Amino acid sequence: MDHLNSNINIRATGIALPLNVIQSIDIDKQQSWPLGQTEKTTGVASRHYVNDETATDLALTAIHQAIENSDLLLDDIDCLISASGTMEQPIPCNAAKIHARLPFARPIPAFDINMTCLSAVKALDIAHALLSTQRYKNILIVSSEIASVGLDWSVRETGGLFGDGAAALIVSHSTQNNTRILASHFETFSEGVEMCQIRGLGTLNHPANTQGDYRPYGLFEMQGKAVFRLTTQHIQNFVDNLLAKTSYTLQDMDWVIPHQASQLGLQHIEKRLNIAPGKMINIIKHRGNQIAASIPSALHELLQSGKVKTGDKVMLLGTSAGLSFGAIVLEIG
Known part of the structure; x- marks a missing residue:
């Protein structure tokens, strides 16, 4: 722990x-x-x-x-x-x-x-x-x-x-008896390092050293199916590793706030982890994927909803380019 x-x-x-x-x-x-x-x-x-x-x-x-x-x-x-x-x-x-x-x-x-x-x-x-x-x-x-x-x-x-x-x-x-961070856990699987990327705007492919149309270097590229497969391969074990640092199980979580990556991804996480209906916060329909702002925005919506009680366990869970996994378990005070 x-x-x-x-x-x-x-x-x-x-x-x-x-x-x-x-x-x-x-x-x-x-x-x-x-x-x-x-x-x-x-x-x-x-x-x-x-x-x-x-x-x-x-x-x-x-x-x-x-x-x-x-x-x-x-x-x-x-x-x-x-x-x-x-x-x-x-x-x-x-x-x-x-x-x-x-x-x-x-x-x-x-x-x-x-x-x-x-x-x-x-x-x-x-x-x-x-x-x-x-x-x-x-x-x-x-x-x-x-x-x-x-x-x-x-x-x-x-x-x-x-x-x-x-x-x-x-x-x-x-x-005082306020919110506690019960556990945090992060892992990176480097076989996914090129699955999500913007190739330009840095020193590797700098505009000063690149010939021709530079615009494609500034666009976001994602191998969606490959990201989905890699996420599917590791998500359950990652969550198990996270919760092993606590005395709780996934069923003990009152709320799960995942990165709002895509509707398909959210549905897959809910099914793969067997998250009970109503426990997962999903705001993607009218926000889209807001990159790093997704999880704190969803946390804001949950805290503003008035549904959270003292003692509730909240899991912040996401993936990122790299391919990395990350999560924090909060106990609301």
Whole structure:
């Protein structure tokens, strides 16, 4: 067992969505696909795409909502973590750009964590460690994703799957009977390293050293069937390894919040893990896959629903490019 069990107070959450709502039927018309094809393929009926908003703009909206929902002031925050799979620009990091737009009274540290779709979950794991050692008192985690800029519309399986948005969490060290992280677990299976990728925008395929049309290098590529097979191969053993760190079984989980990867993926996880009806949080129909913002957005919706009780066990569970698996088990205080 992990014996983590130190208290962590999830003080507040917040989300942000672009104003522009894109219906799947509009994508069908734009791409000259059969009407209903996008929703049938992806399970997404609508999603939000940015117009003029930047990733920083979305992050700020989510942060301000989280601050308003908390009993803290902005200057009570002493560490800022940006946990996103996409970047507004390579340098400086996302967190530095967000920090620059927030009126902090002092220059608190700001840094990025990128584990693609698992970025927020890993950030929560690291924040828990930092809070447990009392390095910081209040840590702000924000995931802000603009997926719509890099979609390959020649591939129906991914073209309409993604949505833009942001989510923020404020977490604090606590000696009171608040939420506990009972276990965290992460694994990476490198045979999946090229199954989800954007080949450009880094040093390997830099625009300055690439001939011809650079646009394809900036598009998201996914071998969907291969990802599905690899996930299927490892998901049960991964969850078993996670729960072995606790005294609980999957049936003891009151809520399961998976990464909103795809409707098919969510249905497969529910069936494969035999999750009881009503326990799994599914928001993909009107959000799409929001990359790292997916899990904290779904957590926000669950916490705002009023359905969660003291003592409830919540599993945050996801996969990310690499191919990596990650999960955290929370006990709500």
